Amino acid sequence: MSETSKLTYAEIDRTVLDTLRPPSGGYWLLIMALTLGVLLGAACWTYQIFVGIGAGGQNVPVAWGTYLINFVFWVGIAHSGTLISAILHLMRAGWRNPIARAAETMTVFAVSIAGLFPFIHLGRIWVVYYMLPYPNQRNLWPNFQSPLVFDVVAISTYLIVSSLFWYTGLVPDLAAVRDKATGVRKKIFTILSLGWTGKHEQWRHYTRGYLFFAALATPLVVSVHSVVSWDFALGIVPGWHSTIFAPYFVAGAIHSGLAMVLTLMIPLRKLFHYERIVTTNVLENIAKTIIFTGLIVGYAYAVEYFLAWYSHNAVEMEAFRWRAMGDYSLQFWIMVVCNSLVPLLFFFKRIRTSIPWLLGISILINVGMWYERFVIISGSVAHDFIPHAWGLYAPSAIEYGIMFGSFSLFFLLFCLFAKHLPSVSMTEMKETLDHGGGHGD
Amino acid sequence: MEGAMATDISVIGLFPDEQKTAAVIEDMSGYPWQIDRVHSPFPSHKIFDALKLKKSPVGWFTLAGGILGFFTGFALAIYTAIQWNLIVWGKPIVAWFPFVIVGFEFTVLFSVIGNVLGLLIQTRLPDYEGLEQYDPRCSADRFGIVVSCEQEDREKVEEFFANQGGEVRVFE
Numbered sequence: 001m002s003e004t005s006k007l008t009y010a011e012i013d014r015t016v017l018d019t020l021r022p023p024s025g026g027y028w029l030l031i032m033a034l035t036l037g038v039l040l041g042a043a044c045w046t047y048q049i050f051v052g053i054g055a056g057g058q059n060v061p062v063a064w065g066t067y068l069i070n071f072v073f074w075v076g077i078a079h080s081g082t083l084i085s086a087i088l089h090l091m092r093a094g095w096r097n098p099i100a101r102a103a104e105t106m107t108v109f110a111v112s113i114a115g116l117f118p119f120i121h122l123g124r125i126w127v128v129y130y131m132l133p134y135p136n137q138r139n140l141w142p143n144f145q146s147p148l149v150f151d152v153v154a155i156s157t158y159l160i161v162s163s164l165f166w167y168t169g170l171v172p173d174l175a176a177v178r179d180k181a182t183g184v185r186k187k188i189f190t191i192l193s194l195g196w197t198g199k200h201e202q203w204r205h206y207t208r209g210y211l212f213f214a215a216l217a218t219p220l221v222v223s224v225h226s227v228v229s230w231d232f233a234l235g236i237v238p239g240w241h242s243t244i245f246a247p248y249f250v251a252g253a254i255h256s257g258l259a260m261v262l263t264l265m266i267p268l269r270k271l272f273h274y275e276r277i278v279t280t281n282v283l284e285n286i287a288k289t290i291i292f293t294g295l296i297v298g299y300a301y302a303v304e305y306f307l308a309w310y311s312h313n314a315v316e317m318e319a320f321r322w323r324a325m326g327d328y329s330l331q332f333w334i335m336v337v338c339n340s341l342v343p344l345l346f347f348f349k350r351i352r353t354s355i356p357w358l359l360g361i362s363i364l365i366n367v368g369m370w371y372e373r374f375v376i377i378s379g380s381v382a383h384d385f386i387p388h389a390w391g392l393y394a395p396s397a398i399e400y401g402i403m404f405g406s407f408s409l410f411f412l413l414f415c416l417f418a419k420h421l422p423s424v425s426m427t428e429m430k431e432t433l434d435h436g437g438g439h440g441d
Numbered sequence: 442m443e444g445a446m447a448t449d450i451s452v453i454g455l456f457p458d459e460q461k462t463a464a465v466i467e468d469m470s471g472y473p474w475q476i477d478r479v480h481s482p483f484p485s486h487k488i489f490d491a492l493k494l495k496k497s498p499v500g501w502f503t504l505a506g507g508i509l510g511f512f513t514g515f516a517l518a519i520y521t522a523i524q525w526n527l528i529v530w531g532k533p534i535v536a537w538f539p540f541v542i543v544g545f546e547f548t549v550l551f552s553v554i555g556n557v558l559g560l561l562i563q564t565r566l567p568d569y570e571g572l573e574q575y576d577p578r579c580s581a582d583r584f585g586i587v588v589s590c591e592q593e594d595r596e597k598v599e600e601f602f603a604n605q606g607g608e609v610r611v612f613e
Binding site for chain 2: 008013133139142143145150153157161165171176179180196197198199200201202203205208212213216219220227427430431
């Protein structure tokens with residue numbers, strides 16, 4: 001039996017509530033550094049707004065650069081939160097309980113940051129309302145046959161649904177914090193917990209509602225990254241126009257998201273003394289799931305090559321030859337090695353139960369998944385149909401600044417969350433002690 | 442069950458585990474007092490079974506939201522398409538296949554909004570008055586059975602809970 005069996009209700013509360021104690025000076029230094037990173041990103045974006053979209057490195061033929069790469073990257077990161085909170089909940093996988101809250105939070109922050117990038121990419125941010133379906137005197141409406149408008153609908157839906165799902169799951173824990181808090185903190189948590197008392201009538205409706213949340217979030221998460229993939233697959237560019245894109249992108253999204261869960265949970269576990277809650281067994285199960293998603297991603301890479309060869313289409317064949325041997329071959333091989341080969345190390349129990357290996361491999365997968373988006377998005381348009389239209393792309397300093405700002409914002413939000421709200425679901429952990437699963441209905 | 446009878450006081454019996462709480466609820470069926478509510482730190486199906494609770498009707502709100510969302514999504518896409526006839530290669534203006542995506546996303550969105558509204562309506566949240574007769578240990582490590590009774594039955598209820606090994610508290 002795992003370490004979890006030795007826990008008690010009181011111990012769970014004590015461990016989680018201890019994390020909400022006033023933070024140390026080191027924490028505020030970290031917050032300050034991350035805030036500076038966010039300000040740097042904001043300054044770069046402001047500069048771009050004043051100077052124009054040309055401040056970025058995107059140009060003919062590569063008009064889709066890091067802004068879209070980061071958009072897809074952050075949407076992908078978001079996906080494992082829903083996998084863990086919704087899909088694994090439906091499957092009654094009790095091991096997801098200690099990490100579900102952090103993963104859901106990661107989802108909300110990652111989608112919010114992803115949602116910023118189309119705004120940044122737009123350049124003329126002040127006309128963003130053109131994307132909204134509102135009555136206007138020119139009688140112009142968004143074209144709902146366009147995958148870009150599908151994306152607006154899908155991402156907005158995902159952000160609203162994941163935020164509501166996250167908050168709903170948080171309410172019983174907010175009540176538990178309220179019951180231990182004093183002074184202003186108690187007042188804040190009383191309002192946030194909506195007067196939750198955990199009476200049977202509340203739980204009766206809550207468990208049913210939570211089940212529906214999970215059942216609705218599951219197809220939503222699949223649809224969202226499928227829609228993101230169609231931003232590319234519905235274009236006729238070689239390297240994009242493929243029917244495997246939807247499942248390929250969904251698997252890749254979950255792959256990167258699981259890796260990010262490990263990247264976040266391992267330091268959190270150490271800093272917050274969560275070793276008895278987020279056990280090695282939990283981390284090992286994430287690693288096993290990463291093997292599965294890594295194999296799907298590796299299979300998708302191979303199938304792309306097979307399709308290019310089998311089609312005997314000269315343009316497709318050249319696009320894929322160039323991908324592995326052309327100007328961006330380094331990025332391509334980083335992608336293949338980090339996403340498909342490195343995760344295979346998790347087949348060895350010694351590696352998937354070793355904290356340094358887990359952390360190292362998870363970071364490599366994050367790097368690999370970022371490059372996957374680079375190879376697909378920028379690599380494909382850089383080398384499409386006609387040789388005289390080929391060209392290369394490199395991000396500008398402004399783009400690097402915005403990217404740095406987005407990562408800083410993500411970690412800033414996560415650090416603020418971890419110290420001010422329960423980062424492990426006490427309710428679900430207590431339930432795990434007795435039943436080993438989620439609060440199903 | 443809740444608030445079903447005019448009462449003077451509420452007596453709460455606090456128990457340390459789920460199994461025991463469910464057993465006490467079942468034992469109470471032979472007594473004239475009515476269980477007003479049972480607080481627990483997590484949802485317990487053993488307690489639900491002991492209380493013989495019916496399935497929550499929240500799903501109907503979810504379903505109503507879903508149906509509304511399905512039609513809203515399609516209606517929005519169709520209405521906006523016919524406002525400006527963007528004819529490409531003679532393809533139909535009202536393109537059903539791409540509109541399925543809009544319809545689907547709206548179905549999920551409105552279902553979830555319906556679900557949340559259903560939860561708020563059924564659980565009657567926010568409800569800050571409920572905190573007045575509530576033991577904060579019930580969000581931590583205690584299960585609380587609250588019985589509403591007349592003043593003259595108070596001692597009997599207290600004795601019953603004490604005999605079952607519970608800690609007793611009275612809300613006047």
